[in-house]
Amino acid sequence: MHPLTRRAFIQIGAGSVAAGAAGKINLLEPAALWGAGRMVAASDRVRFASIGTGTRGCELLQASLAVPGIECVAVCDLYDSRHEAAQEAVQKQVPATRKYREILDRKDVDAVIVAVADHQHRRVVVDACAAGKDVYCEKPMSHTIEDGFAMVDAVRKGNRIMQVGSQRVSSIVYQKAREMYAAGALGDVFYIEGSSNRNSASGAWVYPIPSDASEQTIDWNTFLEGAPQRPFDAARFFRWRCFADYGEGLAGDLFVHLLSGIHFISGINEVAARAQSSGGLFRWKDGRDFPDLIETVYDYPKFRVSLCCNLNNEGGEPIKFHGTKGTMEINGQTLAFTPQDGSPKPEAYSTKGWPARLRNQYLAQWSAEHPPTAPLDYQPIEAEIFTAPLGYSDVSAHQANFFDAVRTRKAVVENEEFGNHAAIGCHLANYAYFKNKIATWDADARAIRG
Numbered sequence: 001m002h003p004l005t006r007r008a009f010i011q012i013g014a015g016s017v018a019a020g021a022a023g024k025i026n027l028l029e030p031a032a033l034w035g036a037g038r039m040v041a042a043s044d045r046v047r048f049a050s051i052g053t054g055t056r057g058c059e060l061l062q063a064s065l066a067v068p069g070i071e072c073v074a075v076c077d078l079y080d081s082r083h084e085a086a087q088e089a090v091q092k093q094v095p096a097t098r099k100y101r102e103i104l105d106r107k108d109v110d111a112v113i114v115a116v117a118d119h120q121h122r123r124v125v126v127d128a129c130a131a132g133k134d135v136y137c138e139k140p141m142s143h144t145i146e147d148g149f150a151m152v153d154a155v156r157k158g159n160r161i162m163q164v165g166s167q168r169v170s171s172i173v174y175q176k177a178r179e180m181y182a183a184g185a186l187g188d189v190f191y192i193e194g195s196s197n198r199n200s201a202s203g204a205w206v207y208p209i210p211s212d213a214s215e216q217t218i219d220w221n222t223f224l225e226g227a228p229q230r231p232f233d234a235a236r237f238f239r240w241r242c243f244a245d246y247g248e249g250l251a252g253d254l255f256v257h258l259l260s261g262i263h264f265i266s267g268i269n270e271v272a273a274r275a276q277s278s279g280g281l282f283r284w285k286d287g288r289d290f291p292d293l294i295e296t297v298y299d300y301p302k303f304r305v306s307l308c309c310n311l312n313n314e315g316g317e318p319i320k321f322h323g324t325k326g327t328m329e330i331n332g333q334t335l336a337f338t339p340q341d342g343s344p345k346p347e348a349y350s351t352k353g354w355p356a357r358l359r360n361q362y363l364a365q366w367s368a369e370h371p372p373t374a375p376l377d378y379q380p381i382e383a384e385i386f387t388a389p390l391g392y393s394d395v396s397a398h399q400a401n402f403f404d405a406v407r408t409r410k411a412v413v414e415n416e417e418f419g420n421h422a423a424i425g426c427h428l429a430n431y432a433y434f435k436n437k438i439a440t441w442d443a444d445a446r447a448i449r450g
């Protein structure tokens with residue numbers, strides 16, 4: 001970690017919130033990735049294939065180019081033009097297929113990246129584990145509670161490594177936040193809030209439909225597996241997040257990142273005991289099943305968490321921890337810590353209603369009971385800002401963490417249990433919203449009660 005001048009900090013454009021904040025600025029230093037700066041022997045290389053090479057699948061393939069010691073050997077998608085997009089992303093003419101089982105049958109594939117629509121996660125992950133492949137599966141891990149537990153069981157039965165794809169938990173910024181939280185820098189934290197805010201058609205998942213999209217270029221029947229039958233509908237294929245048959249709306253898409261980050265930083269790995277939601281569909285009335293604004297309050301044993309996603313205002317994705325000794329706010333690649341002075345002070349407010357005689361007596365007694373700290377013992381706590389270097393990618397870091405685990409069989413940072421818990425938090429939010437009830441998590445029954 002290096003101190004950074006304010007001018008350099010503003011030049012690297014880190015964190016709009018923190019840019020105006022006072023305090024010492026530190027540049028965080030990413031750990032070197034395994035194999036960086038040297039040739040990795042073919043025998044040490046991890047070979048992987050990508051199943052689902054849409055928007056995220058291609059992003060992951062591009063990010064994988066920065067991870068040393070791995071090699072993409074095949075790609076798979078239901079839409080033919082995405083074979084071409086995947087080959088462009090990975091800069092290699094790897095074999096491409098519509099059928100993921102062909103990928104799982106390959107002996108040269110150690111691991112798969114699964115970036116298919118959410119309702120297909122379970123099928124692909126369970127089959128991959130049964131075929132002896134390690135799995136990086138995109139967030140949210142599950143489409144339903146049952147899907148999540150089926151995947152946990154499949155990973156354990158197959159003795160596989162699974163990494164769930166909320167990449168923030170591999171971020172050096174989140175690692176710093178976790179370190180500060182664990183060291184008690186914030187004091188006691190009873191309230192955490194997070195939000196995701198967007199104000200564009202793209203942000204609201206109204207993605208354009210490519211000109212060659214048709215039943216000839218897309219395997220629509222396979223896309224519908226696990227969902228109700230219906231005639232070909234390109235809007236449903238490309239904007240699946242809007243529909244409950246395939247996605248989970250804002251909770252599954254965005255709460256999952258906030259919850260994963262909050263669980264990671266606070267060091268918990270559990271489902272909230274209960275959740276209450278409010279919100280509405282105010283603007284993006286295009287036939288979607290989900291609201292464009294949702295707020296959920298979660299009860300965890302040691303604190304409360306308040307989340308909000310709004311598709312009607314551009315406001316970033318801040319997470320804020322409110323502690324008795326300070327406030328920590330993460331926004332993008334920047335963390336700002338602002339201490340609060342919780343040291344004992346003589347009461348100055350309510351004693352305004354006392355006569356001077358009693359007030360003076362109280363102040364004298366207070367001073368006698370609280371001798372001043374010797375000047376050399378006094379250690380002021382500074383406001384501090386931590387930021388990642390320009391170009392830092394938590395996506396590559398998250399992938400590197402997975403591929404290292406494939407190689408070494410060490411634990412990943414976001415395993416199937418962690419991913420399942422975060423996804424259940426999303427299902428709690430939707431249950432409370434749609435049923436207009438307080439959603440309670442029954443861990444023994446693996447069910448939501450309302």
Ligand SMILES: NC(=O)c1ccc[n+]([C@@H]2O[C@H](COP(=O)([O-])OP(=O)(O)OC[C@H]3O[C@@H](n4cnc5c(N)ncnc54)[C@H](O)[C@@H]3O)[C@@H](O)[C@H]2O)c1
Pocket residue numbers: 051052053054055056057076077078079082098100115116117118120124138139140165166167222223237238240253
């Ligand atoms: N971690 C993140 O920040 C992040 C960002 C975006 C998306 N995601 C997640 O990534 C996943 C994919 O999202 P996307 O935006 O790329 O969606 P997308 O619609 O752009 O791509 C999904 C692709 O999956 C393919 N697919 C579906 N079922 C398949 C199957 N059985 N076999 C082979 N291919 C199949 C589809 O053909 C499609 O091309 C989702 O789970 C999403 O939540 C994560």
